[in-house]
Amino acid sequence: MNFARTFPLPETVQINLDGVLAEKAKQTGWLPPQGSELLAFLPTRLRFPLIGPALDAVAIKSAELMWNRADGVVGWGVKPLARMAQRLASMRNIPYWSLEDGFLRSVGLGKAGAPPVSMVADDLGVYFDAAKPSRLEELLQCGAEKPDLERARNLHALIIEHRLTKYNHLLDYKISLPASRGRRILLIDQVAGDYSVPGAGADEHAFLRMWNEARAVPGTSVLVKSHPDSVAGYARGYLSHLAGQPNVHFINESVSPHALLDVVDEVWTVSSQFGFDAILRSVPVTTFGVPFYAGWGLTRDWAEGEIATRALHRRTRKISLDAFVAATLLQYPLYVDPVTKRPTTAEKAVDRLVAWRRHALERQGNYLCAGFSRHKRSTVRHMLAGPWSSVTFCGSNPDKKQLEKADYLVRWGQNATLLASEEKLSAAIPVLRMEDGFIRSAGLGSALTPASSMCIDREAVYYDATRQSGLEKLLRAAQFDQSLLERAARLRQRIIEHGITKYNLRSMISPDYHALAAGRPIITVAGQVPDDASLRFGLTNGVSNIELLKIVRKRRPDAFLVYKEHPDLLAGKRKGLSDATVLGETADLVVGDVAVDRLLDASDEVHVATSQLGFEALIRRRQVWCYGLPFYAGWGLTHDGVTPLRPRRTLSLDELIAGVLIVYPHYLSGETGLPCEVEDVIDEIHAARNKKRSLVRRSLHRMGWA
Known part of the structure; x- marks a missing residue:
C-alpha cells in the first residue's frame, strides 16, 4: 500500500452552493423556518449534534425545560423519547418534526459514531411508516420540476459511479457464488424486531411467504443475504433458521450491496434499504412489505394486509427513476457537512463521502505506533482510525508479541540511529514514518498545538534527500490532470x-x-x-x-x-x-x-x-x-x-x-x-x-x- 495518497477525486459538479441552498429553502415550506428555535430532549441533542446546522436553526433548546420559547419540537425516529417530544409539541400547540437519517448517510454505522452527511425532517410522519402519509410520499405524488430532474440524473450517475450506499462501511470486492443455469434471486433477511418491518405493514409471515414464493420459481437459484447482526449472533434474522435448506445459498459475508448487485438478477425484500440500492442500479425489485420505494411503478409489489393495501392505494402516481431520485435524494433530505457544520448540497455530500471512504480504505490494517509523545496520540489516532483499522501505542522499542499483531509499525520522523534496525524490520512489517504537513496549524508544534495535516510515508520522510521518499516518487512519476x-x-x-x-x-x-x-x-x-x-x-x-x-x-x-x-x-x-x-x-x-x-x-x-x-x-x-x-x-x-x-x-x-x-x-x-x-x-x-x-x-x- 502506498501512503502517498491516491489522487483526490475532482469535485463531482461545479455547483453554486448558496444558490442551490436558497432554491431548496423556497421548495421546502414544510421545514422549520430559517433561524428557528427548536426543542429537543437531551439524549437527542447529544447523539445528533448536527440537527441545528442541518435545519439551519439558530438554537436547539432543551425540551426538558418545556416552557422554553420555541418555534417547534423535533424528535428522532419513533421510539418513546420521540413520542414524548410529539406529545410536548401537541401540548404546546407548536409544530413537530420527525427526524431520521437520510439515504446517503456516512462511511460507517451511526452506532459506531460515524458522522452523518444527511438527515430528513418530516412534518407529516416518518418515511418508513406506511400506516400514514409522510412528506416523502407527498413529494413523490407531486413529482419534480425539470431542473431537479437534471440534477437527479447527474447525482444518480455519481452514486452509481462511486458505488455509494447509505453507510458505505462494507468492503466492495468480487464475491464468488455457486454456478447457476437460471436467474439468481436474492432474498434480503432483516433483524427481527426492526421497526421498518411492521412500519412497512409486514411481519414474519411476509418473510416466510417471500421464501416460499422464491423457491417455487422454476429454474432459479435462490440466495439469501443474512443480516450482519444475525451472523455475529447479536440478533435473530427472520430467515436465519432456514439455513441448510437444499438448493438455497446463504451469503453471510459483510460485503457492499453493490458487490451483490453485480452478480444477481433480482432482489426480493420486505422493507430493506437494499431494495433502494437495487432500484438505483436498475435491478428488478419485488417487495413483500410497503417500504418508501414501493408502489411507484418501480417495483413489483406483493405485500398483503390492511396497512399495505391502504398505502398502495395512496400511492397512485407512477414515476420515473429520475423523479424518484429527485424526491428521495434532493428534495426530501437535508445535507450537512460535519467538517464545516454548515448546510451543503447532495453533490458536496457525495464528495465528502467519497473522500472519507478513500481515506478509510487507505487506512486498512492494524497500526502499532511506537515512541509517540502523549500530546500527539489523539491526532495520530484520528488520522489512522477508520472502519477497517485499529491503532495502538507502545514505547520506542515494541516487543515481538506487539509486532506480530500489527500490520504496520509507525514512527514519528526519522531517527538516524534507528534506520538500520528499521530497514531489517521492514522485511517483516512495513515501517511508516509520520511528519507534520506543510500547512500544519495555527500555532507551533513545540507549543503542543495539534497538527491539522500529516504526511505518512512508507519509503522515507519527505525531507530525506538521501533516499527516495513517497513524495519524491509521486513528483517524479505522477500525471496531474x-x-x-x-x-x-x-x-x-x-x-x-x-x-x-x-x-x-x-x-x-x-x-x-x-x-x-x-x-x-x-x-x-x-x-x-x-x-x-x-x-x-x-x-x-x-x-x-x-x-x-x-x-x-x-x-x-x-x-x-x-x-x-x-x-x-x-x-x-x-x-x-x-x-x-x-x-x-x-x-x-x-x-x-x-x-x-x-x-x-x-x-x-x-x-x-x-x-x-x-x-x-x-x-x-x-x-x-x-x-x-x-x-x-x-x-x-x-x-x-x-x-x-x-x-x-x-x-x-x-x-x-x-x-x-x-x-x-x-x-x-x-x-x-x-x-x-x-x-x-x-x-x-x-x-x-x-x-x-x-x-x-x-x-x-x-x-x-x-
Missing part, C-alpha cells in the same frame, strides 16, 4: 489571499521593508533550528545559519539582507539561537515574530538551506535559492546549489503544489477531528485568526480535545 491543476491554482490563490503559511502564528506589526531598503533589492535568509532533521538529511554539508547568512552577503553585497529567525528558537522551545552581534554585523535587519506572508511579499529573493520558507516563497512566485536539497528543490523552480542524487523532471508550480499540498499530505479538521481537505484546513485557520478562545478551550485544543 487538468482538473487537479486548476484546483492547485485556486489553492495557491487562496493561500496568498489568506496569508497562509505552515504555522500561521499571531505576529507583531511588520516593518515597512521597502522604506528600510531604500530602493535596494530585499533578500530574505531563513534561519533554521540547528539540529533540525531536514538539515541532517538535506545534503546541506552542515552549513549553519551564520554561515548561510555570510554566503548570501558575499553573493549579494549591495542587497538589503533580512534574516528571519526560526519561531521555535524565538519561543525558547529549541536550542541554537544565533549570536545577535554576528547577525547584526551581517544582516541589515533581523526579524522574528513578523507576518511571514508580508515578508515574502516584500522580498525579491529568498535564500534557504532546507527551510519550508522557500516553498512558501515559491507559492508567491519569488526567486528561491537552495543551499541544501529540500523537497521542493530540483524540479526546475529553484536555483539549486546541490544536485539531486536521482534524476528529477521539470514541474510547473501548480504541479508542485498539487503534489505537495493536495495529493501527498493527509488533513484533519482542527475543529472536529474529521478527515478533510486542504481547503477546509485553510478556511479553519483563517477563521481561527479572528476568533478569540477562552483559556480553557485553548488548553483543551493543545491536548487535542477541542
